[in-house]
Amino acid sequence: MLRAILSDDLPRSRLLAVLLAVILVVLAAAPFLLPGTRALETAARICMFIVLVASYDLLLGYAGIVSFAHTMFFGMGAYGVAIAAAHLGPGWLPIGAGAAAGVALAALTALAIALFSLRVRAIFFAMITLAVASAMAVLVSQLSGITGGEDGLNFRIPRELTPGFRLLEEPVFGTRITGRVIAYYLVFGTCLALFLVMLRVVNSPFGSVLQAIRENAFRAEAIGYRVVVYRAAATCLAAVIAALAGAVFAVWLRYVGPGTTLGMEIMIDILLMVVIGGMGTMYGAVLGATIFVLAQNYLQALMERAAAATAGLPLLPDILNPDRWLLWLGLVFILSVYFFPAGIVGRLRGRA
Amino acid sequence: MNGPSLETRGLTVRFGGHVAVDAVSCAFRPGELTAIVGPNGAGKTTYFNLISGQLPATAGQVLLEGRDITRAPVAARTRAGIGRAFQLTSLFPALSVLENVRLVIQARQGRGLRAFPRVSAQRDLIAAAEAVVERVKLTRLAKSPVAALSHGDQRKLEVAMMIALEPKIYMFDEPTAGMSLDEAPVILGLIAEIRADPAATVLLVEHKMDVIRSLADRLIVLHNGALVADGPPAGVMASAIVREAYLGGALEDV
Numbered sequence: 001m002l003r004a005i006l007s008d009d010l011p012r013s014r015l016l017a018v019l020l021a022v023i024l025v026v027l028a029a030a031p032f033l034l035p036g037t038r039a040l041e042t043a044a045r046i047c048m049f050i051v052l053v054a055s056y057d058l059l060l061g062y063a064g065i066v067s068f069a070h071t072m073f074f075g076m077g078a079y080g081v082a083i084a085a086a087h088l089g090p091g092w093l094p095i096g097a098g099a100a101a102g103v104a105l106a107a108l109t110a111l112a113i114a115l116f117s118l119r120v121r122a123i124f125f126a127m128i129t130l131a132v133a134s135a136m137a138v139l140v141s142q143l144s145g146i147t148g149g150e151d152g153l154n155f156r157i158p159r160e161l162t163p164g165f166r167l168l169e170e171p172v173f174g175t176r177i178t179g180r181v182i183a184y185y186l187v188f189g190t191c192l193a194l195f196l197v198m199l200r201v202v203n204s205p206f207g208s209v210l211q212a213i214r215e216n217a218f219r220a221e222a223i224g225y226r227v228v229v230y231r232a233a234a235t236c237l238a239a240v241i242a243a244l245a246g247a248v249f250a251v252w253l254r255y256v257g258p259g260t261t262l263g264m265e266i267m268i269d270i271l272l273m274v275v276i277g278g279m280g281t282m283y284g285a286v287l288g289a290t291i292f293v294l295a296q297n298y299l300q301a302l303m304e305r306a307a308a309a310t311a312g313l314p315l316l317p318d319i320l321n322p323d324r325w326l327l328w329l330g331l332v333f334i335l336s337v338y339f340f341p342a343g344i345v346g347r348l349r350g351r352a
Numbered sequence: 353m354n355g356p357s358l359e360t361r362g363l364t365v366r367f368g369g370h371v372a373v374d375a376v377s378c379a380f381r382p383g384e385l386t387a388i389v390g391p392n393g394a395g396k397t398t399y400f401n402l403i404s405g406q407l408p409a410t411a412g413q414v415l416l417e418g419r420d421i422t423r424a425p426v427a428a429r430t431r432a433g434i435g436r437a438f439q440l441t442s443l444f445p446a447l448s449v450l451e452n453v454r455l456v457i458q459a460r461q462g463r464g465l466r467a468f469p470r471v472s473a474q475r476d477l478i479a480a481a482e483a484v485v486e487r488v489k490l491t492r493l494a495k496s497p498v499a500a501l502s503h504g505d506q507r508k509l510e511v512a513m514m515i516a517l518e519p520k521i522y523m524f525d526e527p528t529a530g531m532s533l534d535e536a537p538v539i540l541g542l543i544a545e546i547r548a549d550p551a552a553t554v555l556l557v558e559h560k561m562d563v564i565r566s567l568a569d570r571l572i573v574l575h576n577g578a579l580v581a582d583g584p585p586a587g588v589m590a591s592a593i594v595r596e597a598y599l600g601g602a603l604e605d606v
């Protein structure tokens with residue numbers, strides 16, 4: 001049963017299994033375990049990034065395709081929901097239609113980019129994705145009448161998902177089941193389902209062909225696989241999943257802007273999460289996203305305390321100044337890539 | 353008499369001014385093993401590349417069972433029945449031996465686009481792959497990543513990949529080059545088995561005279577891209593030895 005759910009792709013490391021189980025349990029019970037809205041925001045962010053990073057891993061780690069357009073596809077899903085909700089009103093129907101439109105646009109754009117450029121060379125594909133993603137970002141900021149431009153769009157969501165809504169009169173385990181909790185479970189459930197679908201895909205015959213193409217596209221073609229078709233299919237699938245993650249996350253945030261969805265910074269974050277977690281492992285996305293988001297959110301606070309604790313000493317408080325958190329984050333990444341070239345999962349499985 | 357399964361007509365490729373394969377016309381029949389010799393750089397591998405499609409021809413045609421496939425892409429030719437084992441080993445290094453072979457069988461059966469069943473549940477594919485791995489005596493290494501294999505074992509797998517395709521045309525490009533004396537017989541035994549199949553057309557680039565004598569029904573000689581001799585091995589070799597200097601030692605006496 002568990003083997004089927006995990007598509008026979010077991011963690012293959014006891015520590016990894018424990019870590020994954022802890023992350024799953026904490027995320028599943030987040031509204032009850034973690035007090036405060038900040039913690040729930042973080043949990044939702046982790047869920048969303050796990051899916052986004054895993055879908056990028058499908059491309060980079062499994063198919064060996066380098067794309068810089070992944071946040072663009074994420075943005076298409078998010079903006080689909082936001083534009084529909086902002087212009088058509090806060091019902092379930094506009095949200096569903098907006099998500100569907102965003103996903104369809106992502107799939108078509110991915111297909112067009114793939115067919116246009118994957119025949120040529122991998123590097124050409126990377127460049128095209130960069131160009132298209134930049135163009136899309138410019139387009140979004142120009143069409144401010146529709147997209148809200150640089151300010152982005154605030155929009156309302158169905159009442160059942162808002163903090164004011166109460167599902168039950170009585171609290172459960174001391175937690176009120178508000179619309180916010182329901183919205184969290186919408187994010188969590190969608191992300192879990194998408195992750196398991198991807199885990200199945202990479203362990204399917206199709207997934208095995210992607211790995212063969214990554215290893216040796218020349219031989220994959222020579223044994224009869226039309227490499228272009230498989231690369232295009234992988235590109236579309238990853239784009240669709242990124243767009244779905246974007247749509248769900250937009251509902252959660254009730255806001256979409258260029259900074260949160262389309263920016264190159266997020267693209268780089270995703271790359272780092274894949275590499276830190278371990279490329280071509282799927283589970284690497286879980287660890288990479290969790291660690292990264294936690295570091296992003298709590299490193300500053302941690303440093304503040306450390307700086308205060310070392311206040312009397314020379315130099316140390318200066319280095320631990322919260323303003324330097326990016327420096328520390330960068331250092332942690334360099335060290336982790338240096339010491340775990342196969343990522344955390346690769347390391348835990350003992351082949352790093 | 354059967355018609356040819358594979359035929360090239362005036363097949364030519366030019367690289368700038370250099371004619372690497374020069375108007376080669378030749379027909380190959382099922383049940384026949386044709387050895388191909390020629391000095392290094394004669395164009396043997398390039399001739400194979402034109403037949404299996406890795407290189408587009410400048411002029412001429414390739415016909416498979418009478419059908420013109422000169423413009424068909426590589427994957428389509430493979431699916432039509434052209435099998436190739438490469439001179440330079442070309443495998444999926446990070447994947448296991450069994451997985452390399454399983455991927456071939458999966459390709460042959462057109463099952464690569466299935467994205468929802470689990471690979472581990474496709475027992476028939478795995479069993480078929482195990483049988484092929486057994487034939488090349490790699491069963492004890494079936495779970496090892498290919499990158500960890502010795503050169504000789506990688507050469508065996510290279511041949512196994514073609515056998516798993518069950519092609520109509522088998523193209524071996526120096527299959528035993530660089531193999532130790534006790535490893536080569538596994539490959540030569542397999543080639544002998546394939547030759548015994550009356551439906552199989554076999555092309556074999558090979559330098560060793562004794563191998564050609566024992567396996568080949570026919571011998572052709574390429575020189576500077578052109579086909580310069582064609583006939584029963586004994587006759588061609590006799591004349592080839594006379595022209596040894598001219599051929600630049602294309603045959604190795606063993």
Ligand SMILES: Nc1ncnc2c1ncn2[C@@H]1O[C@H](COP(=O)(O)OP(=O)(O)O)[C@@H](O)[C@H]1O
Pocket residue numbers: 367372390391392393394395396397398399
């Ligand atoms: N893609 C290519 N571009 C330029 N020259 C090539 C290419 N492929 C082969 N050649 C040339 O064609 C000639 C034949 O090479 P090859 O077919 O590998 O010889 P053989 O297999 O008989 O030793 C050589 O001179 C080689 O340098």
Ligand SMILES: [Mg+2]
Pocket residue numbers: 396397398439525
């Ligand atoms: Mg050669």
